[in-house]
Amino acid sequence: MILNKKEIIRILSDERREQQLWQKANKVRQENVGDDVHLRGLIEFSNICRNNCMYCGIRKDNKTICRYRMSEEELISTAEKAAQMGFKTIVMQSGEDMYYNKERLCRIIEKIKKFDVAITLSIGERTYEEYKAFREAGADRYLMRIETTDKDLYHKLDPNMSWQHRYECLLMIKELGYELGSGIMVGLPEQSIESIADDLLFLKDISVDMAGIGPFIPHPQTPLAKETGGTLELSLRTMAVMRLLMPDINIPATTAMESLHPQGRIKALQAGANVVMPNVNSVEYMKLYELYPHKPTQGFSQSDIVKKIESIGRCIGKGYGAHQRKN
Numbered sequence: 178m179i180l181n182k183k184e185i186i187r188i189l190s191d192e193r194r195e196q197q198l199w200q201k202a203n204k205v206r207q208e209n210v211g212d213d214v215h216l217r218g219l220i221e222f223s224n225i226c227r228n229n230c231m232y233c234g235i236r237k238d239n240k241t242i243c244r245y246r247m248s249e250e251e252l253i254s255t256a257e258k259a260a261q262m263g264f265k266t267i268v269m270q271s272g273e274d275m276y277y278n279k280e281r282l283c284r285i286i287e288k289i290k291k292f293d294v295a296i297t298l299s300i301g302e303r304t305y306e307e308y309k310a311f312r313e314a315g316a317d318r319y320l321m322r323i324e325t326t327d328k329d330l331y332h333k334l335d336p337n338m339s340w341q342h343r344y345e346c347l348l349m350i351k352e353l354g355y356e357l358g359s360g361i362m363v364g365l366p367e368q369s370i371e372s373i374a375d376d377l378l379f380l381k382d383i384s385v386d387m388a389g390i391g392p393f394i395p396h397p398q399t400p401l402a403k404e405t406g407g408t409l410e411l412s413l414r415t416m417a418v419m420r421l422l423m424p425d426i427n428i429p430a431t432t433a434m435e436s437l438h439p440q441g442r443i444k445a446l447q448a449g450a451n452v453v454m455p456n457v458n459s460v461e462y463m464k465l466y467e468l469y470p471h472k473p474t475q476g477f478s479q480s481d482i483v484k485k486i487e488s489i490g491r492c493i494g495k496g497y498g499a500h501q502r503k504n
């Protein structure tokens with residue numbers, strides 16, 4: 178669907194008709210990507226990060242958290258277990274931890290590929306040479322949120338980082354033939370509805386294959402501890418508009434939505450989302466990967482997420498769940 182900025186702003190601001198919006202996005206989702214919900218096994222393999230993003234619980238200056246880094250063997254065996262559990266995609270996510278250099282990561286990717294899974298990397302900004310090497314080693318997809326397209330806000334929130342550089346990284350990833358995932362946070366301090374509308378048009382413009390949208394949730398051990406944070410409702414409206422703008426892409430029901438409401442992900446699946454990324458780490462690691470507070474720390478095997486998905490008439494996708502472009 179083609180919507181201009183003015184129309185997007187109007188829809189995002191219309192709290193009174195949000196139910197209709199969610200229903201419409203749900204219908205567009207069903208017509209374009211069907212009832213399958215694709216599960217991705219998420220492995221958060223290191224919470225060590227060189228960056229200092231003001232919103233993020235694993236920022237470098239947060240000295241109150243215990244840092245961990247899985248060994249190569251542990252990361253590979255966790256991926257193997259996830260593959261045995263039936264996951265057809267493994268998402269390898271970490272802080273920007275440079276211990277995991279090109280050689281190490283390529284070695285790991287090659288080994289994990291043998292488990293017959295698609296691999297998504299979510300490890301932040303790297304060089305072209307590294308992105309290229311990871312791709313050649315077998316990585317299929319790359320996930321990196323732009324966070325916001327308001328450059329002034331970005332530079333306030335991500336000190337010592339460059340919006341332009343992040344954007345260029347996304348272009349490199351695309352050029353190398355990865356499926357590209359990006360996304361934003363909703364409800365950042367000083368972020369306006371106009372700016373969220375720009376974000377959505379940006380994601381369409383760079384033609385993402387996947388768009389992750391979640392509320393900003395203030396973390397007590399960060400400089401933004403006292404800020405208000407985003408609401409589930411505005412996040413769901415933003416996600417629903419994304420579905421209208423890009424009917425055939427993959428859209429995850431994000432974990433941050435679940436942090437704000439026990440049914441957050443189910444609500445998202447009924448408002449345009451078609452992907453869920455259950456964490457396959459042990460609970461000990463999950464607790465240490467606290468990007469924001471109240472992040473669910475239930476292991477996948479203990480969770481009833483599959484039952485919940487089936488209870489709303491949806492089925493678990495059996496394939497790799499790649500983006501199928503319709504036009």
Ligand code: 5AD
Binds near residue numbers: 321324391
């Ligand atoms: N609230 C919500 N999302 C957050 N992220 C990081 N910190 C927070 C927070 N406090 C998101 C960012 C990042 C992704 C991995 O987690 O969008 O890209």
